[in-house]
Amino acid sequence: MSERVKKVEEDFLAYTKKMEDYGQALSLLAWDARTGAPKKGIQQRSEVIGTLSSDLFQLSTSEEMAGYLGELRDESAQAHLSEITKKSVAECHKEFERNLKIPKDEYKEYVMLQSQSESVWEEAKNKADFEMFRPNLEKLVEFKKRFVGYLGHNGNPYNTLLDDFEPGVFVDTIDKVFGELRDQLIPLVKGVTESSHQPRTDFLFKKFPRENQQALSKDILKEIGYDFGAGRLDETVHPFAIGINPNDVRVTTKYNEDDFRVSLFGTIHEGGHALYEQNISQDLIGTPLCSGTSMGIHESQSLFWEKFVGKNYGFWERNYDLLKKNSSGQFDDISLEDFYFAVNQSKPSLIRIESDELTYCLHIILRYELEKALMQGEIEVRDLPHLWNEKMEEYLGIKPEHDGEGVLQDVHWSFGAFGYFPSYALGYIYSAQLKEALVKDLPNFDELIRTGEYAPIRQWMTDNVHQYGKMKKPAEIIKDITGGGIDSKPLVRYLEEKYRRLYKF
Ligand code: ZN
Numbered sequence: 001m002s003e004r005v006k007k008v009e010e011d012f013l014a015y016t017k018k019m020e021d022y023g024q025a026l027s028l029l030a031w032d033a034r035t036g037a038p039k040k041g042i043q044q045r046s047e048v049i050g051t052l053s054s055d056l057f058q059l060s061t062s063e064e065m066a067g068y069l070g071e072l073r074d075e076s077a078q079a080h081l082s083e084i085t086k087k088s089v090a091e092c093h094k095e096f097e098r099n100l101k102i103p104k105d106e107y108k109e110y111v112m113l114q115s116q117s118e119s120v121w122e123e124a125k126n127k128a129d130f131e132m133f134r135p136n137l138e139k140l141v142e143f144k145k146r147f148v149g150y151l152g153h154n155g156n157p158y159n160t161l162l163d164d165f166e167p168g169v170f171v172d173t174i175d176k177v178f179g180e181l182r183d184q185l186i187p188l189v190k191g192v193t194e195s196s197h198q199p200r201t202d203f204l205f206k207k208f209p210r211e212n213q214q215a216l217s218k219d220i221l222k223e224i225g226y227d228f229g230a231g232r233l234d235e236t237v238h239p240f241a242i243g244i245n246p247n248d249v250r251v252t253t254k255y256n257e258d259d260f261r262v263s264l265f266g267t268i269h270e271g272g273h274a275l276y277e278q279n280i281s282q283d284l285i286g287t288p289l290c291s292g293t294s295m296g297i298h299e300s301q302s303l304f305w306e307k308f309v310g311k312n313y314g315f316w317e318r319n320y321d322l323l324k325k326n327s328s329g330q331f332d333d334i335s336l337e338d339f340y341f342a343v344n345q346s347k348p349s350l351i352r353i354e355s356d357e358l359t360y361c362l363h364i365i366l367r368y369e370l371e372k373a374l375m376q377g378e379i380e381v382r383d384l385p386h387l388w389n390e391k392m393e394e395y396l397g398i399k400p401e402h403d404g405e406g407v408l409q410d411v412h413w414s415f416g417a418f419g420y421f422p423s424y425a426l427g428y429i430y431s432a433q434l435k436e437a438l439v440k441d442l443p444n445f446d447e448l449i450r451t452g453e454y455a456p457i458r459q460w461m462t463d464n465v466h467q468y469g470k471m472k473k474p475a476e477i478i479k480d481i482t483g484g485g486i487d488s489k490p491l492v493r494y495l496e497e498k499y500r501r502l503y504k505f
Pocket of ligand 1: 271
């Protein structure tokens with residue numbers, strides 16, 4: 001028996017290795033397409049991507065895959081398998097089910113609707129015309145509801161959507177942590193807005209030479225421990241990090257000469273994503289487990305470096321002189337305290353991607369509440385604009401003048417990404433939970449940052465998060481580190497302490 005299982009296991013691992021090779025080729029093509037591939041090559045490149053993607057889809061749903069899953073999911077076989085194989089089997093099985101349960105024709109129709117909707121959305125957003133986008137959005141929501149019907153759901157239908165991005169995290173948990181967070185954040189935002197103590201920020205928007213920003217971005221990536229031997233830094237309109245495999249993890253950023261914060265904090269953010277991918281165990285290469293475990297845990301890593309390191313006072317005690325040296329003199333008469341207050345400014349914004357760490361989660365909670373109500377059939381697509389505006393006013397005290405800066409602002413719904421937004425706020429929540437746990441093990445955390453000794457911090461993250469890739473689910477990572485569940489209290493504690501101190505209320 002075990003001889004037979006051993007052989008099937010070997011064949012299965014060779015098969016998933018082949019799938020991963022396809023995946024790596026596709027990732028590299030995606031990186032290339034977003035970092036300055038020649039425009040004339042778009043047609044050929046999309047054809048190559050189409051061919052490889054459909055081959056990969058075939059591999060994931062083939063008779064051969066069905067055979068492996070049938071044999072290796074058998075209880076008697078499981079006892080003989082390594083942990084890596086067992087988890088790989090589970091991952092492939094999930095993918096297999098998902099790909100086969102949705103009828104092919106319907107899925108094809110959906111993909112066509114997706115690509116059409118993105119340009120409709122763009123035009124509707126520019127014209128601030130929700131009615132123009134409404135028919136597409138209604139169809140997308142209908143498709144999603146039907147897909148949930150095919151896939152089945154555990155409790156709330158929204159759970160099935162969450163499963164794509166945050167496996168194992170369910171609506172009841174999110175309702176609880178988001179509800180608590182919302183109720184704590186609203187008065188805090190009000191306190192900040194009404195405080196008479198506001199930062200001076202004009203010096204943030206003075207010209208900061210682009211070459212100097214480039215040099216600074218490189219230095220800071222090196223300092224936090226990003227391995228340039230296993231990566232590179234390029235420039236794009238929409239910055240991102242992409243893990244092809246742990247030995248090839250690439251980062252992009254963008255430079256704005258009138259606002260150095262975009263590249264500086266953006267690079268640290270993407271660097272955080274990259275550190276995660278670079279430090280996944282090499283044993284997982286070639287398996288379906290060799291990437292971050294969820295969108296939320298990924299975001300916890302980028303946010304940890306961006307917020308808890310890059311916006312730590314000690315970080316600026318160490319790096320303010322370096323920044324001054326690279327700038328064109330705008331900080332010369334600005335004290336470190338004033339600079340620190342300025343880069344931590346909080347101000348309610350209508351636009352999610354322009355918001356700060358204090359107000360950000362409220363933008364997400366608003367979207368989550370609307371998405372969930374849509375999926376449960378409690379509201380209709382046509383209700384979205386006014387509900388959006390009401391919630392903006394209730395949560396942030398500001399109201400959009402038109403739908404272009406309201407319900408139409410984000411691209412996500414135009415490609416059917418429902419269930420994705422919660423990951424962003426979960427990332428904040430996780431990062432604060434990780435930070436509290438980390439400080440228990442490394443009580444000299446602030447000192448380490450002040451002296452630029454990031455190795456112990458990175459090692460802690462590698463030991464507790466990075467190395468596992470997809471071997472552990474998000475809730476398992478949080479439980480193993482904190483001994484408890486997903487909890488918004490550490491984030492609230494952090495924000496309360498920081499913003500009451502900065503804004504003196
Ligand atoms: Zn991110």
